[in-house]
Amino acid sequence: MPIQQSIEFARQERIGPHGVGAAALSASLERTQAALDWLRARHNGGGLALLRYPEKTDDLAAIREAASRLTAGATDIVLLGSGGSSLGGQTLAQLAGHGVPGTAAFMVPRLHFMDNLDPLSFETLLARLPLKTTRFVAVSKSGATGEILMQTIAALGAVNKAGIAPRDCFFGISEPVKAGVANRFRDLLGDVPMLDHDSAVGGRFSVLTNVGLLPAAILGLDIAAIRKGAAAALAPVLAKKPAAEVPCALGAALAMALAAGGKTIAPIMAYADRLSLFTKWYVQLWAESLGKNGKGTTPLAALGPVDQHSQLQLFIAGPRDKFFTVITTDTKGRGPRMAADLANRAGEPGFGGKTIGDFVAAQGRATAETLAKNGCPVRTLHVPKLDEAGLGELLMHFMLETIIAAQLLGIDAFDQPAVEEGKLLAKRYLETQ
Numbered sequence: 348m349p350i351q352q353s354i355e356f357a358r359q360e361r362i363g364p365h366g367v368g369a370a371a372l373s374a375s376l377e378r379t380q381a382a383l384d385w386l387r388a389r390h391n392g393g394g395l396a397l398l399r400y401p402e403k404t405d406d407l408a409a410i411r412e413a414a415s416r417l418t419a420g421a422t423d424i425v426l427l428g429s430g431g432s433s434l435g436g437q438t439l440a441q442l443a444g445h446g447v448p449g450t451a452a453f454m455v456p457r458l459h460f461m462d463n464l465d466p467l468s469f470e471t472l473l474a475r476l477p478l479k480t481t482r483f484v485a486v487s488k489s490g491a492t493g494e495i496l497m498q499t500i501a502a503l504g505a506v507n508k509a510g511i512a513p514r515d516c517f518f519g520i521s522e523p524v525k526a527g528v529a530n531r532f533r534d535l536l537g538d539v540p541m542l543d544h545d546s547a548v549g550g551r552f553s554v555l556t557n558v559g560l561l562p563a564a565i566l567g568l569d570i571a572a573i574r575k576g577a578a579a580a581l582a583p584v585l586a587k588k589p590a591a592e593v594p595c596a597l598g599a600a601l602a603m604a605l606a607a608g609g610k611t612i613a614p615i616m617a618y619a620d621r622l623s624l625f626t627k628w629y630v631q632l633w634a635e636s637l638g639k640n641g642k643g644t645t646p647l648a649a650l651g652p653v654d655q656h657s658q659l660q661l662f663i664a665g666p667r668d669k670f671f672t673v674i675t676t677d678t679k680g681r682g683p684r685m686a687a688d689l690a691n692r693a694g695e696p697g698f699g700g701k702t703i704g705d706f707v708a709a710q711g712r713a714t715a716e717t718l719a720k721n722g723c724p725v726r727t728l729h730v731p732k733l734d735e736a737g738l739g740e741l742l743m744h745f746m747l748e749t750i751i752a753a754q755l756l757g758i759d760a761f762d763q764p765a766v767e768e769g770k771l772l773a774k775r776y777l778e779t780q
Contacts (some may be wrong), residue, residue, distance in 0.1 A: 356719035373602035382754035394548035401578035414564035428486035431550025434460035435559035443566035490532030576739025595747035677702035
């Protein structure tokens with residue numbers, strides 16, 4: 348069953364002056380037609396490699412083979428990457444329990460995504476890992492990312508000191524060698540087995556490539572189903588449906604219409620532990636793709652129900668500068684069921700016979716309705732089944748929504764000039780220390 352999107356709580360007619368007016372939304376939707384034509388042209392002509400990944404199957408065997416090689420005899424797998432080279436893989440791995448309270452500690456193998464460069468964290472990890480049963484996966488598209496080179500050098504140094512051949516415990520993903528272009532990352536790894544990073548797909552859009560699918564395969568997820576789910580999100584675009592019937596186009600049109608009216612902060616609140624890393628993936632995708640030339644909106648990650656106790660007060664009673672997205676999953680009837688006698692003793696007889704999932708479903712619904720009743724525009728997305736296909740559809744929906752929003756803003760969704768400047772300065776300052 349496809350993801351269900353509703354924008355009723357974002358309409359001016361429903362929530363008042365802070366909602367989007369019918370005329371503004373209609374005009375924004377009309378502008379998305381050109382963006383949809385642009386996407387179809389690049390799909391048909393091969394000008395945007397990302398759009399072909401939902402139907403791609405010829406690389407899945409190599410990804411599964413790499414996963415099998417890495418998991419054989421492994422207790423721990425360390426994934427070295429940053430930003431898009433890590434967040435997509437983390438998002439998919441969380442579906443299998445990675446990073447989920449109550450689950451992650453019991454997983455075998457244990458996955459460690461070292462996506463932030465911190466000296467104490469990395470030193471502690473290398474000191475405590477059972478190196479003989481640890482595998483390392485290092486990901487750098489360009490081969491020049493300083494953080495990944497530092498981590499990889501440190502990890503190689505540790506295994507060399509332990510007398511372990513890097514070829515037996517390391518795996519890499521990087522762009523293929525190009526004539527006349529140095530790839531120091533490949534030089535560093537030497538004869539370590541490698542997969543090629545698609546040169547035509549940037550890091551933050553790489554979740555459907557081997558970069559995102561390898562961690563998923565390591566944990567036994569159905570990587571073909573992830574791509575099939577992504578195909579479901581792309582299908583309305585390719586079918587040339589009207590923009591109002593294309594969920595990603597409707598979402599982009601709504602976001603840009605509200606942004607033009609001053610709603611320049613975009614919180615996304617997911618009601619599932621297994622989507623907490625998805626919200627962080629979304630923040631990078633949206634921020635790095637759209638924040639250019641003084642344009643874009645500011646994404647915020649939130650997790651329900653916990654952030655009802657930390658951010659919801661501001662969301663409801665703070666400045667009217669936000670457009671909310673609330674994501675729910677099918678939790679009804681799931682989780683521990685409340686004993687009636689204990690519910691009565693707690694003073695909550697209504698809890699009797701209900702499950703934790705029943706309460707979470709009620710909270711997600713209540714949050715969206717409370718925001719709307721207080722005049723805050725809300726878009727809701729319901730994922731009927733949070734499995735590989737459902738998550739693949741959700742990921743592709745937001746990648747397409749981001750690309751369409753960039754087209755509406757007249758900017759390039761795929762570059763990040765401000766980030767590149769910082770990378771160069773950091774290396775220069777390191778050399779002078």
